[in-house]
Amino acid sequence: MPDQRNAAFLHAPQPCVATVDEQDMYCLTSHDDPHFVYHKAIANGDLKTVRRLLPVWDNDRAMDVAAMHGQVDVLLFLHKASQVGCTTRAMDYAAAYGQMECLRFLHQFRNEGCSRQALLYAVRNDHVYCVLYLWRHQPQPHWFRLDAAIRFAKEYKQRRVLKALQQIRRDQETSPTSFLQRHVWRPLRSRLTHF
Structure with missing residues (x-):
């Protein structure tokens, strides 16, 4: 039928x-x-x-x-x-389309993870919160290649993402947790619903 x-x-x-x-x-x-x-x-x-x-x-x-x-x-x-x-495409597409709640849900409740495409999609489409979330929740050590993400943001002229990535680089040299507190956790708490 x-x-x-x-x-x-x-x-x-x-x-x-x-x-x-x-x-x-x-x-x-x-x-x-x-x-x-x-x-x-x-x-x-x-x-x-x-x-x-x-x-x-x-x-x-x-x-x-x-x-x-x-x-x-x-x-x-x-x-x-x-x-x-x-599949990993679910998180990839959530990042590509800036669907932060879906990205967070998939990360917390599913095991498939995402591919490196998720980061590139988020950078290319100027989804700053998705980029920052992926940076904070890397599926494996050194998965997030900061230099590659910065180059990609420059190539696609995504100024907001570029600014956030450059700030990550500066903050890594001083205090890795300070950037998260200022730019990730406070804004995410106000934007996301809790599951």
Whole structure:
């Protein structure tokens, strides 16, 4: 019956959420993708439809889509109910799209982690809080290459990120915890909800 659901959903007068963006194209490729309806419901935060389709369409890209679109409620549901889990792309996409709550949730409650792409996406798209969070919560020692991140920020002319990264470099020479207190923890506490 999923094909009938696809046909009915696709012909309904709703705007398509797929964009030309490469991450969106990965998860929301076309109407021919058998998971399109499921991924579209996730991207729209339609928890009722996601609950209904999960037993039929559960896949490892579902949490990627939820993280990409900042759907924390859907992400929480999939975390509890999905039998498949997710990939490192979920954190990568959360960082790429500046979805700080999703990034934090995935770091705290999932084990997949992220790739180095997460940092590059966050720098390129000028998501300062995501860059700082990734710096503070490195998946392994020396994962965060400060010089490479600074070069990347200069290349893409991301002044806010560049300023924060240069401040990290200066503060590392004096007191590594002072920067965190001033620029990471206070702003994050005011911006994030607690899980």
